[in-house]
Amino acid sequence: MNARFKVYVHGSPVMITLQPHKPIAHMEGGPTDEGYEWHRTVYEFDGDYVTATHQYESQCCDGRFSSNNEMRCPVGLLKASKRRSPMWEGVRSGQRDYNAEAAGY
Numbered sequence: 874m875n876a877r878f879k880v881y882v883h884g885s886p887v888m889i890t891l892q893p894h895k896p897i898a899h900m901e902g903g904p905t906d907e908g909y910e911w912h913r914t915v916y917e918f919d920g921d922y923v924t925a926t927h928q929y930e931s932q933c934c935d936g937r938f939s940s941n942n943e944m945r946c947p948v949g950l951l952k953a954s955k956r957r958s959p960m961w962e963g964v965r966s967g968q969r970d971y972n973a974e975a976a977g978y
Contacts, residue, residue, distance in 0.1 A: 876918040876948055879958045880925075891918035908932035922947055923959060936972030941965075 876891045882899065891897060895918075902911025910931040917924045924945045931938050943966065946959035970978075 874920070874948075876923045876951055878923065878946075878951055880916075889916055891916055891923060893918050893920045902930075905931075905933065907934050918948070920948070923951060924964070925959075925961065936970070938968070938970050940968035 874893070877888060879886050879888055881887070889897060896915050898913065898915045900911060900913040903909065908931065910933075911929070913928045915926045917926075922945045924943065927942045927944075929938075929940045943964040944959075944961035945964055946961050950960050
């Protein structure tokens with residue numbers, strides 16, 4: 874059994890089909906005029922849940938920053954949705970501001 878759902882990339886809908894235990898990743902970003910910025914999303918399906926892990930990393934004149942967010946949706950809710958867009962629930966998230974940490978905040 875596969876999981877099929879809709880996500881938005883650059884504002885456009887994209888249908889994703891996941892096979893169990895075969896993750897799909899999407900990454901974008903690169904150099905900016907002050908450093909770099911990238912976003913990475915990994916979608917995984919374990920047979921029961923679809924998990925989306927989002928990672929963000931950047932560096933600019935204010936320093937280095939990173940964040941992550943993991944969400945999941947039971948496959949049963951995914952199948953029941955007429956919109957075919959996951960009803961995500963938060964699992965965990967975090968962020969780091971490396972300059973703030975260095976300053977003791």
